[in-house]
Amino acid sequence: MTVETLEDRLAEVQAEFEIAGDWNDRYRLLVEWGEQIEPLAEQDRLPEHEVSGCSSPLWLRVRWVDGVLQVQGASPGILPQAMVGLLCRLFDGLEQLPPEVPPVLNELGLRRNLSPTRFLVLERMLERILATRNNP
Secondary structure: OOOOOHHHHHHHHHHHHHHHOOHHHHHHHHHHHHHHOOOOOHHHOOHHHEOOOOOOOOEEEEEEEOOEEEEEEEOOOHHHHHHHHHHHHHHOOOOOOOOOOOOHHHHOOHHHHOOHHHHHHHHHHHHHHHOOOOOO
């Protein structure tokens, strides 16, 4: 059995984005991914899991469990939940993070299609995930 890597997952997401075509279809795809994830349980929606800067409440819990990265989040907002879905699709279940992470968000064209505030929130969530690199 081959271990799936971040690069493998990024390639899958990029391929799905290509198939989707324009930004409206990609947006719908992101929303679908957000709807598909298991949301962070109410009892885990704690202040330490909150992500600042979002107009909707947003929580992201990132931790290593038995050598596997676990990424969970929730938001009542459609786009914040979609962003959590994207990050879960890329990172949840990985057994390691590479030393150099590709510019994931730029490669997907999110910088040019999200508002600066939303992109900043997405970057904060990515930074939170990457900050666990040394704590598996």
